[in-house]
Amino acid sequence: MLQPVYVLGGGQTKFGELWDFSLADLIRSAVDGAIAATKILPTDIDAVVIGNMLGGETAEQAHLGTFCSSLLPHHPPALRVEAACASGGIAIHTACALLESNRAETVLVIGAEKLTDVAGELVTSALMHAADAEKDGPSGLTFPGIFALTATAYMHKYNLSRDDLSLVSALSHKAAVKNPYAQFRKEIPAASISRSPLVADPLRLLDCSPITDGAAALILSTKHESGVRLAASQIGTEALSLTDRASITSFTSTKTAFANALSEAGWKRNDIDAIELHDCFSIASLIHLEDMGFAPEGEAIQLYKQGDTDIDGACPINTSGGLKACGHPIGATGVKQVLDCFKQLTKQAPNQVQNAKRVLAHNLGGVGATCTIHLLESI
Ligand code: COA
Numbered sequence: 001m002l003q004p005v006y007v008l009g010g011g012q013t014k015f016g017e018l019w020d021f022s023l024a025d026l027i028r029s030a031v032d033g034a035i036a037a038t039k040i041l042p043t044d045i046d047a048v049v050i051g052n053m054l055g056g057e058t059a060e061q062a063h064l065g066t067f068c069s070s071l072l073p074h075h076p077p078a079l080r081v082e083a084a085c086a087s088g089g090i091a092i093h094t095a096c097a098l099l100e101s102n103r104a105e106t107v108l109v110i111g112a113e114k115l116t117d118v119a120g121e122l123v124t125s126a127l128m129h130a131a132d133a134e135k136d137g138p139s140g141l142t143f144p145g146i147f148a149l150t151a152t153a154y155m156h157k158y159n160l161s162r163d164d165l166s167l168v169s170a171l172s173h174k175a176a177v178k179n180p181y182a183q184f185r186k187e188i189p190a191a192s193i194s195r196s197p198l199v200a201d202p203l204r205l206l207d208c209s210p211i212t213d214g215a216a217a218l219i220l221s222t223k224h225e226s227g228v229r230l231a232a233s234q235i236g237t238e239a240l241s242l243t244d245r246a247s248i249t250s251f252t253s254t255k256t257a258f259a260n261a262l263s264e265a266g267w268k269r270n271d272i273d274a275i276e277l278h279d280c281f282s283i284a285s286l287i288h289l290e291d292m293g294f295a296p297e298g299e300a301i302q303l304y305k306q307g308d309t310d311i312d313g314a315c316p317i318n319t320s321g322g323l324k325a326c327g328h329p330i331g332a333t334g335v336k337q338v339l340d341c342f343k344q345l346t347k348q349a350p351n352q353v354q355n356a357k358r359v360l361a362h363n364l365g366g367v368g369a370t371c372t373i374h375l376l377e378s379i
Helices: 024-040 055-059 064-069 088-101 119-128 143-158 162-176 190-195 254-266 284-291 301-304 322-326 330-345
Strands: 005-012 048-051 078-081 107-112 199-200 216-222 226-238 273-278 356-364 370-378
Touching: 005 024, 005 078, 005 330, 024 107, 024 216, 048 064, 048 088, 048 199, 048 330, 055 107, 055 119, 055 190, 064 078, 064 088, 064 107, 078 088, 088 107, 088 216, 088 226, 088 330, 088 370, 107 330, 143 162, 143 199, 143 284, 162 190, 162 301, 162 322, 199 216, 216 330, 226 254, 254 284, 254 356, 254 370, 273 330, 284 356, 330 356, 330 370
Parallel strands: 048 078, 048 107, 273 356
Antiparallel strands: 005 216, 005 226, 107 216, 226 370, 356 370
8 A cells, every 4th residue: 555544443334134224224324433433523534435236226326425425424536336246345446546645535335235135136137237238248158157167067077966066055145144244144054055045056045145135334534534545445357248258267366366455465375364255156256265265166165164264264255244244235345355354353243363464355347357355364
């Protein structure tokens, strides 16, 4: 980072099917929570950035930057950014750019999405806007369908069994039991995941992150200090269309963003004490861990089998419950992941990793076309 960026704290709504709340209600609630948690004055906020993908399509509300700015008495500059499921991570990166360039000293970052007021088919087709409309769209694939292709390719290439894949979702569901903000707070054994209804072969219902409403907000500052600093904020991208990729079992965007983040922070991989990982589909978690070098290609499942991904393991994953069990309100996810990392470092996490000092948030947009990595450390 060009100068120290501190995470002052944040707030979030519960994630879930929140029929009694509009997109505006969710944003207001997360912003109020963030301001109350950090005890800054609303007028201390110099700029607002919101990450959102589908406000116009699913909540009839676009122009969200100014909507958020209107919640503050002094109407600071504000903008909305979009990078599909990585919209939240991109919002944080944009806030860092404003802070590092001295355009602002304190920035309110929000991620929000309201998906459940419209029919599921509309959400499914709107989410496909994250893929390449000319090359991938005409195939008729959906996101569960695309990740099912990656799962089929991966399972064939590395001989991964259906029951092994179920270990990934089981871990997230176990963690979410203690998280009051999570959509699904029920422990689900791997055997039940393997038997859940088929969505897109080989992916079953319990391999998929759900359709979710929710919002999260964070306050970042170069002026006000806290015990948690952002050590790196990086974006990686790669070809939008799957047809232009050399591989569908690895995402270059993650490799690039992670390597650049380690170099920006001056960390080594094994400095990281916990990871919030973008488990939009169970197979994705294995791919991400391999792309970041936590396991050789085809072997990430061993981390789950050996207990390395558990709360007391070498590499605890998704101690919040991840996207799978917390839910995945698209634009909110990347902001909520960094809030969870902040909670981990300030001992407010629902599942606390002992002596966690350095943590990672990995947020993915599309089928790995965009990746943001945020590294946070306690100081
Ligand atoms: N995990 C756990 N439970 C889930 C769930 C999930 N992913 N999705 C739904 N459920 C539960 C519901 O709560 C409901 O339970 P209930 O009957 O007790 O109320 C039941 O399963 C059926 O839910 P329903 O909403 O009818 O499911 P659906 O078939 O309409 O949708 C998916 C299921 C998996 C197709 C949908 O959640 C989906 O498309 N997920 C992926 C979203 C996506 O692509 N995001 C972008 C990622 S890149």
